[in-house]
Amino acid sequence: MKVGLFIPCYIDQFYPQVGIATLQLLEKFGCNVSFPLNQTCCGQPMANSGFAALSKNCDKNFVANFRGFDYIVGPSGSCVLHLKEHLHDEQHPGEAEHIRKHVYELTEFLVDILKIEKLEASFPHKVGLHNSCHGQRGLHLSSMSERMLPAFSKPQQLLSMVKGLELTLPVRSDECCGFGGTFCVFEEAVSVKMGKDRIADHATNNVEYITGGDVSCLMHLEGILKRNGSKVKTVHIAEILNSNA
Amino acid sequence: MSTSKLSHAEAAEQFIKDEPRTDWHDETLWFVRQKRDKAAHGLPEWEKLREWASQIKDHTLSNLDNYLLEFERNANANGITVHWATDGADHNRIIFDIIQQNNIQKIVKSKSMLTEECGLNEFLHAKGIETVDTDLGERIVQFRNEAPSHIVLPAIHLKKQDVSDTFHEHLHTEKGNNDPQYLTEAARQHLREKFIESELAITGVNFAVAETGGFVVCTNEGNADMGAHAAKIHIACMGFEKMIPKAEHLSVFLRLLARSATGQPITTYSSHFHKPREGQEMHIIIVDNGRSRQLGRADFRNSLKCIRCAACFNTCPVYRRSGGHSYHTAVAGPIGSILNPNIDMRANADLPFASTLCGSCSNVCPVKIDIHDQLWKWRQVLVAEGYVDTTKKIGLQGMAFVLARPGLYRFAGKAGRAVMRMFPWLLNNKLNPWYKQREMPAPPKESFRDWYIKNKQQ
Numbered sequence: 001m002k003v004g005l006f007i008p009c010y011i012d013q014f015y016p017q018v019g020i021a022t023l024q025l026l027e028k029f030g031c032n033v034s035f036p037l038n039q040t041c042c043g044q045p046m047a048n049s050g051f052a053a054l055s056k057n058c059d060k061n062f063v064a065n066f067r068g069f070d071y072i073v074g075p076s077g078s079c080v081l082h083l084k085e086h087l088h089d090e091q092h093p094g095e096a097e098h099i100r101k102h103v104y105e106l107t108e109f110l111v112d113i114l115k116i117e118k119l120e121a122s123f124p125h126k127v128g129l130h131n132s133c134h135g136q137r138g139l140h141l142s143s144m145s146e147r148m149l150p151a152f153s154k155p156q157q158l159l160s161m162v163k164g165l166e167l168t169l170p171v172r173s174d175e176c177c178g179f180g181g182t183f184c185v186f187e188e189a190v191s192v193k194m195g196k197d198r199i200a201d202h203a204t205n206n207v208e209y210i211t212g213g214d215v216s217c218l219m220h221l222e223g224i225l226k227r228n229g230s231k232v233k234t235v236h237i238a239e240i241l242n243s244n245a
Numbered sequence: 246m247s248t249s250k251l252s253h254a255e256a257a258e259q260f261i262k263d264e265p266r267t268d269w270h271d272e273t274l275w276f277v278r279q280k281r282d283k284a285a286h287g288l289p290e291w292e293k294l295r296e297w298a299s300q301i302k303d304h305t306l307s308n309l310d311n312y313l314l315e316f317e318r319n320a321n322a323n324g325i326t327v328h329w330a331t332d333g334a335d336h337n338r339i340i341f342d343i344i345q346q347n348n349i350q351k352i353v354k355s356k357s358m359l360t361e362e363c364g365l366n367e368f369l370h371a372k373g374i375e376t377v378d379t380d381l382g383e384r385i386v387q388f389r390n391e392a393p394s395h396i397v398l399p400a401i402h403l404k405k406q407d408v409s410d411t412f413h414e415h416l417h418t419e420k421g422n423n424d425p426q427y428l429t430e431a432a433r434q435h436l437r438e439k440f441i442e443s444e445l446a447i448t449g450v451n452f453a454v455a456e457t458g459g460f461v462v463c464t465n466e467g468n469a470d471m472g473a474h475a476a477k478i479h480i481a482c483m484g485f486e487k488m489i490p491k492a493e494h495l496s497v498f499l500r501l502l503a504r505s506a507t508g509q510p511i512t513t514y515s516s517h518f519h520k521p522r523e524g525q526e527m528h529i530i531i532v533d534n535g536r537s538r539q540l541g542r543a544d545f546r547n548s549l550k551c552i553r554c555a556a557c558f559n560t561c562p563v564y565r566r567s568g569g570h571s572y573h574t575a576v577a578g579p580i581g582s583i584l585n586p587n588i589d590m591r592a593n594a595d596l597p598f599a600s601t602l603c604g605s606c607s608n609v610c611p612v613k614i615d616i617h618d619q620l621w622k623w624r625q626v627l628v629a630e631g632y633v634d635t636t637k638k639i640g641l642q643g644m645a646f647v648l649a650r651p652g653l654y655r656f657a658g659k660a661g662r663a664v665m666r667m668f669p670w671l672l673n674n675k676l677n678p679w680y681k682q683r684e685m686p687a688p689p690k691e692s693f694r695d696w697y698i699k700n701k702q703q
Contacts, residue, residue, distance in 0.1 A: 009648065012693045013658045014686045019693030023701075035697050038651040046648075048602065050624030050633060051641045057649030133603035145282065146560065146608035148291040172275070176562045180601030186637070187599060188678040189258035193267065193566045194601075195683075223683030 003031040004066045006074035006103070008215070009041040015215050021242040022075040022106055028242075029114050036065035044082035048181045052086065063089040063096050071113065072103040075238045077135025077213050078181075080105040084139070105139055106238055107213055111154040116161070123240045124164030128207035129155060130198065130221070131174045132214035141213065145174050155213055155237055162240060170201035179220040195224045199232070209235045253599040257567035270402060271565040277398070278559040280508025281609065288504070297497050299613035302550035305488055306540065312455040312488045313531065319458025320529060323520040330532045333363030339530055340365065340480060344374060344445065347478060347526075351442045355462070355469035356380040357449030358396050358553060359482050359532060361575035362588075365447075376447065377439045379468040381432055388415045394569025396576055397506045397555040402568050436468070446472030450483035450529070451552070452498055456491045459519035460529065463502060463512040470516050479521065480528045485536055486549040498552060501611035505554035539587045544622045548583045550612040557606035557616055563599055572596060579606035583619040586627065594632035597623035655694070662688035 003026055007019040026033045042062060043055030062083070066072050074080050083103045089096040110116045131153075135141040142153035159167050178184065178194025185191075199221060202210050210232060212218055218234040225232050251259070261267050285291045305312055317327045330336035336359075344352070352369075354360065354376045366387070369376055378387045382399035386392065388411050393399030400408070405423040412418040418431045448469045453460040460481055462469045473479045489498065503509040521527035540546050558564050558578035569577040574585040574593060582596035597620045606616040627633060647653050664671060665688040673680050691699075 007693050009654070009658075013662060014688065016689055016691060016693035016696050020696060023697075035694070035701070037694065037698070040651055040654040041648040043645075043648070046641050046645050048621065048624070049637065049641055050598075050628035051638075051645065052625050053629070054641060054645035058645065061649055061651065133601065133605075137604035137608065144605075144608055146605055148285055148288075174605075176601050176603035176605070178562065178601060180603075182637075183598070183601050185678045187254045187257065187563070188681060189254070189261045190563050190566050190599075191601075192682040193261050193264075194562050197268075197271070197566075219686050220683065223679065223685065226684035227682060 001031050002068075002070045003033045004069035004072040005033050005035040006039065006042075006066065006072050006079070007035065008074060008076045008079045010219070011075065011215050014219070015236070018075055018215055018236040018238055021236065021238040022073070025106075025110075025238055025242045026073060028120075029110070029116065031114075039065045042079040042082050043086070044079055045181055047082060047086055055086075059087055059096070060089050060091070062087060063092050063099060066099050067092065067095040070102065071109065072099055073106055073109045074103070075106045075213070075236060076215060077105045077132050077139050077141060078216055081134040081138040105135055105141065105213060107135075107154045107158055108139060108141055110241075111157055116158065119158070119161040119241060121161070121241050121243050122163035122165075123243045125208045126166045126168065126206060127159070127209045127211050127235075127240070128168050128170060128202035128205055129159065130170075130177060130202075130210050130212035130217055131155075132212050132217045133174075133176050135213045136174055142174075158241055159211075159237070162243075165240065168202075168205035168207055170198065170205070172201055175201075177217045177221055179217045181216075184220055191220070192224060195220050199224060199230070203230075203232065207232060209233050211235050211237050211240055213237050251571075251573070252595045253567065253571050253573070254595065256571035256573065257563075257599075260568040260571055261566060266404075267566055267568075269404070270568060273401060274559045274565045277507060278556075278609075281505055281556055281559065282508075284504040284508040284510065288500075294497055294501055295611055295613055298501055298552075298611055299550065301489060301494050301497060302612050305490055306486070306546060306549055309485065309488065309540070312490055313485060315455040316453055316458055316488060317531075319456070321458070323458045325458065325520065325527045325529055328528060328530045330530050330534070332534045333532075336363045336482065336530055336532050336534070337365055337368040340447070340482075341369070341372060341374075343478065343480060343528060344369075347444070349374075349445045349478070351439070352376040352445045352447065353379050353439050353443040353472040353476065354447040355449065355464060355472055356383050356399070357447065357482055358393075358576055359449060359484050360447065361393060362534065363482075363532070377436075377443075379436055379439065379466075379472055380464070381429065381466060384432060384436065385411055388412075392570065392575065394577065395555060395558055396553050396578075397558075402570065440471045440475050443472060443476045445478045445480065446476035447480045447482065448473055450481050450487050451502070452489050452495060453483055453487050453529075454489055454492050454495070457519060459492075459517055460487075461495060461499075462516050462518065463499075463514065464516075465507075465509075465513045467514045470514060473516075473518065477524065478526045478528070479518070480530065481518065482530045482532065485531050485533060486551070502552055502554050505556040505609065505611040535588045539584070542587070545583060545587065545619055547614050548580065548587075548616075548619060550614050551580050551584070552612055554611055556609040556611065560605045560609045561600075562603065562605070563601065567599070572599070579616045579620070580614070583616060583623060586623050590627065590630060590632055594627045597627060655692075658692060662690075662692075666690075
């Protein structure tokens with residue numbers, strides 16, 4: 001199984017440990033993983049700000065890097081959703097389509113394609129799960145409180161295999177944290193207020209860590225936690241699933 | 246309508262300054278959202294009902310011309326006078342003509358977001374004619390000279406204390422008495438007088454039935470009925486999207502509307518009007534005001550399926566923390582953010598950006614409007630039409646340029662991280678909106694790619 005490792009730009013630059021954990025995890029399960037060296041960004045920041053027309057060359061670069069893989073896997077529901085919905089390349093429409101259909105968010109890939117049933121991971125901490133909106137509602141990684149459908153959660157399923165981990169959910173189990181891409185800058189006040197409220201909800205469970213499948217949400221929450229001198233830390237789900245503490 | 250000149254982000258920032266009030270607003274609306282969840286979970290066929298409602302609306306919008314004409318024929322046959330208004334000004338003029346022809350002085354009005362959209366109260370006020378809003382929440386905001394901040398709960402931004410102060414000023418209630426029972430009773434006595442005196446009643450329309458030429462008005466207070474039953478003239482105002490083909494379709498919509506709005510099984514009053522009573526005049530004004538333009542926009546026509554339940558308001562994490570007035574339009578919230586750019590693109594260009602695109606709005610929508618996808622599409626339209634801030638435009642153009650060039654991206658990344666490490670104050674200052682209330686991420690020496698080349702590519 002040839003897997004193309006997609007590490008979103010801001011993870012590449014600011015959270016390399018998440019990329020490392022993702023790579024090691026996929027290798028543990030026997031995937032033949034390679035990281036195309038000329039990848040940059042999925043184009044979401046432009047597209048979600050109304051500049052989808054500007055992301056054409058980004059798309060082209062993405063297709064050039066990720067053609068020819070059986071699967072493309074990335075540790076970010078939001079970027080993966082963007083690719084699934086919007087990746088196009090006029091010169092290589094077939095290859096773009098193949099990518100759209102074979103790009104997976106990490107937990108989705110582990111559960112649906114690799115069908116992981118056990119993990120050699122241990123993380124003896126109290127952890128709160130943050131469901132990121134694009135993964136949850138866009139990629140259907142877990143059931144949603146608004147819909148009258150059977151309950152399930154791919155991230156939770158995986159976290160339940162981690163030794164020593166005590167999982168808690170906030171009362172508002174799937175409310176947005178307020179990151180929202182450029183929203184976090186252009187609607188700074190609402191964005192921060194939403195983040196503070198998310199943290200407060202997790203804090204009532206006395207969590208040591210907040211985890212999730214999107215570094216963007218975690219980066220936003222981390223920024224608020226650090227500013228307020230909180231002891232609560234953020235950690236990407238790949239780091240927990242790959243941990244051997 | 247609000248005369249606020251502030252953008253959504255600016256008005257929201259003002260609102261959030263009072264954090265305890267913001268928390269209270271958030272929690273109150275979340276409580277309504279939870280009531281909606283409970284009611285929806287109580288019906289095993291909930292998702293099926295949504296699908297039916299969506300399909301009935303799709304069908305109606307595709308055959309709207311026929312259904313509107315069928316409605317007009319049947320309404321005329323019932324003795325109702327049907328008027329057509331191309332825009333808000335037209336709508337207001339039709340009402341003013343009826344007022345003048347009948348020499349009307351006393352007007353009561355039940356809740357109608359359409360009349361808010363058309364600015365009817367302001368228009369009549371400028372002509373020296375006062376209307377009394379009879380919905381309790383609407384009456385409260387009318388006393389305060391404010392716009393409703395929510396389409397179902399118009400005064401949800403106010404606390405009991407605010408209402409008490411307002412009633413003390415306008416109804417001379419006891420100062421500092423915040424007892425809801427006492428305040429409601431004061432409003433009831435005051436409104437009763439208005440109902441008795443009224444010569445003209447204006448109501449909205451929730452559903453107009455083509456097959457019967459009748460219409461349905463839903464209220465929890467019975468105030469639409471009190472007005473319409475007492476006055477000698479009843480004018481009902483509706484946007485043309487309120488049409489449904491048959492009376493039997495009401496069984497789907499009436500079950501969805503109140504559950505989605507407040508978690509009630511049905512509104513306390515779902516009043517069916519079919520013809521004027523003897524000696525009464527009944528008018529219905531069917532308003533376009535940009536709706537035909539929206540119908541013609543393939544990406545946005547779905548927004549006309551809206552039945553104004555406000556479920557998308559209550560679930561929206563942005564609305565709950567920014568308050569309805571920050572949307573500076575008659576219809577606030579997520580649905581307002583896709584309806585209002587159609588009415589005035591320039592004035593409302595900020596609204597589709599007042600969202601994190603979390604998608605909760607689309608999930609609660611009883612008629613399955615793809616609200617968050619339409620917000621995304623509006624952003625593309627607004628940028629293409631040039632309604633975007635220059636700084637933002639330059640920033641994103643620069644970003645797109647760098648991200649399309651792997652070498653440049655890597656150089657910029659490395660340089661950026663080095664600058665952040667050596668000169669943190671360049672970013673850690675008040676010009677950076679991220680830094681205002683959040684720390685910047687710690688820049689590592691090595692990118693993932695650097696690590697990969699070192700450890701995996703030998």
